[in-house]
Amino acid sequence: MSTETRISIILGLSYYLSVNPAAYADMERDTILNGQQLRDWESLSSANKVFRLKFFSPRNSNNRYLGICYNTPPDYGEANLPLYDQTVWVANRDTPIADASGSLMIDANGKLKITSIGGDVRSVFNSAPAASTNASATLLDNGNFVLRELNLDGSVNRTWWQSFDYPTDTILPGMKLGNNFKTGHQWLLTxxxxKDVPSSGSFAIGGDPNGTNQNIVWYQGNMYWTSGVWSNGHFGNLPKLLDGEFSYVSNENEKYLTYSVNKSISFLYYRLDPAGVMMVIVLGSFGDCSLAKQDEGCVKKTLPECRKPDYWFESRVGYMLxxxxxxxxxxxxSIFDCQDKCEQNCSCVAYASRTTQYRTGCEIWNKxxxxxxxxxxxxEIYILKRDTGRESTNGREKHRSAAMHWWIWLITALGGTTLLAFSIICYVVQRNLRVKGMVKAKTRTILNELEDTITASGKYRQPSDEMDKKMTQLNIFSFQSIxxxxxNFSDENKLGEGGFGPVYKGELPGGQEIAIKRLSRSSGQGLAEFKNEILLIAKLQHTNLVRLLGSCIQGEEKILVYEYMPNKSLDFFLFDSSRRELLNWTNRMKIIEGVAQGxxxxxxxxxxxVIHRDLKASNILLDHNMNPKxxxxxxxxxFGVQQTEANTKRIVGTFGYMSPEYALKGIVSMKTDVFSFGVLLLEIVSGKRNHSCYPSEHPFNLIGLAWQLWMEKRVLELMYSILDDSSPKDEIIRCINVGLLCVQDQARDRPSMTDVVSMLTNNSVRLPVPKQPAFFIGSSAREGESEICLVKNCTNVLSITEMEAR
Structure with missing residues (x-):
């Protein structure tokens, strides 16, 4: 066939269809068969053209969905078009197709599926079974899309699947709303x-799963509205259903609501809108719990105490500064979810959708x-408004009238009361001003001490070079943002609590997770540590040190903000019987080397x-790759550059990790940390706590037990049992040797951390033989005396923190 002939046929067919639309109507179909497909630009129309199945894009979107909608009959005016254009069912509501490559088909096994360039699309058709090799899918005049198995003569043998069993947000006449207790299936609207995004929202309505004869609207799984029990042809909270012939079926297998309409009503349907209201198209609505005067059946919403009944949100157009x-x-x-987020957060004063086009997402603002x-x-931004002390005109008039009868007595009484009240107010104001002045002065003192380290409002001091600039920029956060x-420091966000105060998990607006350490007002410690930590850690940058992101100083509030460590602390794994097996030898060795490098x-x-002075398992945090910090x-x-040791009267730290010269004499040096590292190393290898006693000839602590096994050449018995088979024995013995060198009694005998790192990472380095460790009891005990551990069942009473994660 020549090109000219093809063009003539196409032009002729186009002209024929344009002048004879009935011919196009005759080409419409209501069924697809095995091997056939319905492409993006095609549609199915029910036999009497009541419903249409087609691919569509909501307003302001290029995403493609397969859905069922009413046809628009020609005898209704434009005013009624919205009634028919409303989509009543969507097959792939949560998995839209990004382009026009989608198609609906029945495959060779008789299974319905949606396909696109990207492959098969997840949809409600995934629940449809394979019918047979002789299957058809038909759109009926009641809006039901059914998959059937056909006999050889073309008649229907059985129905395998129907869209009425998988409603989206709309219930049509003949649909069910309830539960099948035999199969566990729910007829549920979501x-x-x-109005422009078909994906599943936060509201759903269905039958009560507990078996009572009523329907329930849920918001995010919580009961929002109840219909009341069905009795005498209606629900308790709906004395009169708006239209349609309703019936409620209840037996041992199923309970459901269904309805039918007169033939004269061709467009009645019920739809659950995005605000949780059941809309009756086009006759009315019920179940609206968002108004001041709520419908019957609304369940009281649980709100924090800061939200009193006199608040509401006013819609305004503009910008937030x-x-x-x-x-x-x-x-x-959705915007309804965003309002709920704002209501539940006492700091929130406004909310809005993140996208103006789709009205999805959520952004909230503080005070x-x-x-x-x-x-x-x-x-469109919704601003918090309040009515304080509203009083009706009648009430004010009654009050004024009553006052006229006893105003003389009132003035006399108020004279003395006013004088007393004025005196009290003056005293309270003066005291508050004095307290506030002290708080401000204390806060200003702290800020002055830290001004070379912290930054405010994004303005930084000019450091000497770029490296200094990166190492000294710590942000100040407002208390409202924290x-x-x-x-609002909810219990759900709380990670733990120590001597410093509670620690919370938080999330910054950009999505970054953080850990927030809040100085407890009742704590007897923490202020000095707070300043010390900021001044120190701002100057320190290393992959094995936890990173301080900033701080908050406002009134009595003193808060530190750290990077969040998802795997919590080392003791969370090391000393827990159900989690310690997650630490294989590779991870344990990585932790040992990382702490040594830090x-x-x-x-x-x-x-x-810097001398840390409180190195212990709970102060070693683990990131998502189990790297220690x-x-x-x-x-x-x-310490000064040339300083090696110092004396202190303030002994702080944790028993079991303290070196003897520090615990008994207050002598602090780098060897203090070396001792703590040795204890930590032995704990990592053995999975045992040092400050417990272990059965042997003598009730040793972990250090004493390790020394006894070393002297008896049974040191491998110290390692945790799960490490027996696959772990390198030489490396484990080497680690125990290093640990015993670090916990030797005399500080001068302990290696420096430079030597420790070399011993751990270089197998060619010959290790010295360790001397008797500190806190080892046994050899010096006189015969006949009871032998005890010096460190027995110790708790971290001198530790500044005891938390699981930051």
Whole structure:
């Protein structure tokens, strides 16, 4: 066939269809068969053209969905078009297709599926079984899309699957709403995210799973509205259903609501809208719990005490002067969900969708942000409003009338009361001003002490070079932003608590997870440690030291903000019977070497010579790759370049990790940390705590047990049993040798951290034989005396922190 002939046929067919639309109508179909497909630009129409199945894109979106909608009959005017254009069912609501490559088909096995360039699309058809090799899918005039098995003569043998069993947000006449207790199937409506986004929203309505004859609306799994029990043809909270012939079927196998309509009504249907309201198209609505005067059956919403009944949100168009807290896009939040997030957060004063086009996502603002109205803006922002002390006109008139009868007595009484009240007020104001002045002075003192380290409002002092600049930039966070990041310091966000105070998990607006350490007001310790930690850790940068992101100083609040470590602390794994097996020898060795490198940096390579003084398993945090990071520098001591040791009257730290010269005489040096590292090394190898006693000839602590096994050449018995088969024995013996060298009684005998790192990483280095360790009891005990451990069942009473993660 020539090209000219093909063009003539196409032009002729186009002209024929344009002048004779009935011919196109005759080409429409309501069924697809095995091997056939319905492509993106095609559609199915029910036999009497009541419903249409087609691919569509919601307003302001290029995503493609397969859905069922009413056809628009020609005898209804444009005013009624929205009634028919509403989509009543969507097959792939949560997995849209990004382009026009989608198609619906029945494969060779008789199974319905949606395919696209990217492969098969997850949809409700995944629940449809394979019918047979002789199957058809038909769109019926009641809006039901059914998959059937056909007989050889073309008649229907059985129905395998139907869309009426998998409603989305709309219930049509003939559909069910309830539960099948025999199969466990639920006929449930779930609203759209919003009017332009078909993905699953936060509201759902269905039958009570507990078996009572009522329907329930849930919001995020919590009961939001109840219909009341079905009795005498209606639900308790709905004295009159708006239209349709309703019936409620209840037996031992199933309970469900269904309805039918007169033939004269061709477009009645019920839809659960994105705000959780059941809309009756087009006759009314019920179940609206968002108004001041709520419908019957609304379940009282649980709100924090800060939200009193006199608040509401006013819709305004404009801008917020400052960025708010933006929830991650994966939350998939509607504007109703965003309001709930704001209501539950006492710091929130405004909320809005993140996208103006789709009205999805959520951004909330705290009390420090102001609203700027603008007619040029296209973003709708909901601002918190309150009515305080509202009183009706009648009430005020009654009050005024009653006052006229006894005003003389009132003035007399108020004269004396006013004088007394004025005196009290003057005293209270003066005292508050004095207290506030002291608080401000204390805060200013702290800020002055730290001004070379911390930064405010993004303005940094000019350091000497770029490296200094990176190492001294710590942010100051506002207390409101910290409260918002932790959901107002909720218990759900709490990670643990120590001597310093509680520690919370938080999330910054950009999605970065953080750990927040809040100085407890009732704590007798912490202020000195707070300043010490900021001044120290701001100057320290190493992969094996935890990173301090910033701080907050506001009134009595003193808060430190760290990077968040998802695997918590070393003791969380090391001493727990159910988790310790997750630490194989490779991980344990990585932790040992990482801690050693961190200490070597503190002692030798940092700009400050730092003695940590509280090295222990709970102060070793683990990132997502189980890399160790030393934390908690509140007790650290700074040494001069030439200084090797010092005396202190303030003994701080944790029994069991303290060297003897420090615990008994207050002598602190780098060898103090070496001793703590040796204890930690033995704990990592053995999986045992040092401050417990272990059965043997003598009730030794871990150091004593390790020394006895070393002297008896049975040192491999110290290692944790799970390490027996696959672990390198020479490397384990080498680690125990290093550990015993680090815990020797005399500080001068202990190696430096430079030597320790060399011993651990270089197998060619010949190790010295360790001398008797500190706290070893046995050889010096006189015959007949009871032998005890010096460190027995010790708790961390002198530790500044005891938490699981930061």
């Amino acid at each position: 609203c759209w995210m919003n 400052g960025d708010g807290y933006r929830f991650d896009e994966n939350y998939n939040l 420090e942000t102001n609203f700027y109205p603008s007619g040029y803006a296209d973003r 409260a918002m990041a932790t959901n 200490l070597l940096y503190l002692h030798k390579y940092s700009r400050l010579r 030393i934390s908690d520098f509140g007790m650290a001591r700074i």
